[in-house]
Amino acid sequence: MHLNRLLSPVAAVLLAAGSGGALAQTTSAADAPAVDIATLERIRDAAMSSDFAWQTLSNLADKVGPRLSGSAGAEAAVTQVSDAMKAAGLTVTLQPVKVPHWVRGEERAELVEYAGRPQGITQPLHLTALGGSSATPAKGLVAPVLIVHSVAELKTRAAEAKGRIVLISVAFDQNLADNGQSGQAYGQAGEPRFIGPAVAAGFGAAATLVRSVGGANYRLPHTGATKWEDGGKQIPAAALSAEDAMLIERLAAQGPVTMKLLLTPKTLPDADSHNVLADVPGRERPDEVVIVSGHLDSWDLGTGAMDDGMGVAAAMGAVQVLKSLGITPRRTVRAIAWMNEENGGRGGKAYFESVKDSIATQSAAIESDFGLAGPLGISGAISDAQMKLLAPVGMVLRGIGAGVQDTRGGEAGADIAPLQIAGVPGFAPLVDGRHYFDLHHTAADTLDKIDPQALRRQTAVLAVLAYYLAEMPQPLDRAPIEGR
């Protein structure tokens, strides 16, 4: 997932114990939408007994593996998922998306000077280039390190940045994450990664390093995107493991530190790729669409099982459940495997461009891109009053421990954000995100981290919610969010 997702499991648990129950009680018979509860239960139970999502995820993570936009893996993923959806009887469309094509190269760094360095000794560092990083010279570069602790501090020390390797060292606030604000913790530590390199480049820095954004210190660098100014200078940029950022801080407290850095990534011309759309066409209003989605691209270090293979698998599993039960809702349910969430968001933008002139046809959008710890229920960027119309969803999902209905503003998913800004009500599964960032954007994002039963629950949540939204006699009110 991207920046700016704020889900609070603490709040969620309170809601589960309290107003969740109240929601069901205050929904009178007169309010109840004309959606058959037994059908919702049938969908839930079919998802809970299906291995389709697990198979989809296994194939994606284990057989395709890493699938950064523009790579052979990304294209193999498009083929694999679209073939699987066709085989399951869905109506599949490949929507063209032009994507960035950045390729990681060699990456090595070591501390070559520091106070107390024994003769002949250097300290090897663990780091990984950020997506979009420029390359160093082929033999690497050697420069003194300037440490700052925020982008604001960097701006006040602009003159010192010239010719130096700037390390913006901001620790991920696991305490904040533990208190249910992992999205905020990510946003705080992620800002230096996202905008720091461009700021440092403007000041003439030789390179920019950030401390990895995430919890669980196992000397893993966490990659991610960085944003360059249009036409601005680009420099080498990488994430250090938390351990190595701390090492440099300790050594720098005792004297100057000099680093040798080698990064050889390449930025190639934009590549052709696709969003994969798989429809269950609506029986009454096929032109009205409820989207259920995850993103197909991943970072290149791990196999993207969590980010966001599980989201794609659960979304595809949701429409496969409807198809296998022969259930045709009032509106179209459209599963989308988005391309290029991680380093450009081009898939979400391309889809939005294709529907923006008929945006009223997009009734709702769901994206699953924040892991599946739980899931505890659903989270909607809609009003409490509107959420009450979905009380039957919570009632049916309570049977699998996923009955919480939480409302909050903002982005429900990076790919559906353009739709939400244009008024489309946005949803995500409600999950416990406290440890989501332990593995996020690292090599350790692999299939073994996924609990198959949690994936079934995630699939059930998406299937029940998507069906309900597609079956409601009247769509939900528009719920525009502010753009970033």
Next chain:
Amino acid sequence: MHLNRLLSPVAAVLLAAGSGGALAQTTSAADAPAVDIATLERIRDAAMSSDFAWQTLSNLADKVGPRLSGSAGAEAAVTQVSDAMKAAGLTVTLQPVKVPHWVRGEERAELVEYAGRPQGITQPLHLTALGGSSATPAKGLVAPVLIVHSVAELKTRAAEAKGRIVLISVAFDQNLADNGQSGQAYGQAGEPRFIGPAVAAGFGAAATLVRSVGGANYRLPHTGATKWEDGGKQIPAAALSAEDAMLIERLAAQGPVTMKLLLTPKTLPDADSHNVLADVPGRERPDEVVIVSGHLDSWDLGTGAMDDGMGVAAAMGAVQVLKSLGITPRRTVRAIAWMNEENGGRGGKAYFESVKDSIATQSAAIESDFGLAGPLGISGAISDAQMKLLAPVGMVLRGIGAGVQDTRGGEAGADIAPLQIAGVPGFAPLVDGRHYFDLHHTAADTLDKIDPQALRRQTAVLAVLAYYLAEMPQPLDRAPIEGR
């Protein structure tokens, strides 16, 4: 640390609540050795207010860093520690040790064939050569993978091993570790690493891989030593991350798996190195020696802060405390920083050779090489009756939560094992080892993992115990253990 250490924190906690107190009560005045309690308390309190051990460890981990036997780091560590001990006023001796000199090279692997592999896709693996591994051809080797789950199974499938990359896939039993048997868990999963490659080599295997031995799956390979038969065939040998071992098992369940493997380590001629001995000479019987120790060499992936920088730092800190207080015990207290614990044990053997003809002069030996979670007290490979003689040690250490006195058989430390076999009573700090193997022999063994206050406690435990053993009017009874 090495194989075969069994410390049970659960048993320790029970002991702390129960017989620990009883020990103190049943020690009558008549039994009480003539060691001044106030002096023990002074030693404890000085260790708890000293930063000497932390400085020693910081310098070792951050400034020397990795220090595998034979490397420039190992030699820098010898110099750094001996200089520090001389500066602290200790009597320092460098004892020559000839050590193996194995140097890691490039290491890469990928799965190049498996069922369902999309065209052009391979799966990169995370692995690291085991110490003593041979090299593959410079361009790597490609071979089908044979998976077995024990050395015994490998022996029954000898004919299948020829020409294959043998993966001995044994999961580390974290449940066993959580139940206080982490040493046993390490022994079980470690056996394939230690003897598997030689067995597979004998069967004509192209290479041997083992699943990493340790908990906490963050796609970290855990290196370690493997043992070749004298004059036997040697082949490339490496540890896969747990994730990659699981990946291969999942793919192999669906069809043949072929791997490309590149490892370019080198074995160079044995190198000259040293044990560092730092003495507080005894006031009455200087020829009688109580050893307090840790090992100076580390694996090359991390900075060996835990394994075993903290052991060296605590041992050196223990004698520095005595020296700084001007305390001269009856016998000599000798801190030893052992060389080559990890891949040969040559330092322990060299010391043993130097004292074996006067082994009665070695009164006791302590080694700290199992982390410092706690520490909870002391563990002695001695009888319960002998441990009662140490009741004042427990009483004084109870003031810092380290008063448990646990007796158990076997090795208290790999370097002191030769002494123990010859009858020298052996001791180690008693620690909670449940998560010791999370970081063991990985790149993530770094200074940030060490709690400075726990290091002070560890130093206090070593200092109080070593002083007491050196001050007792009569040494403990001999306590020979069985050799392995």
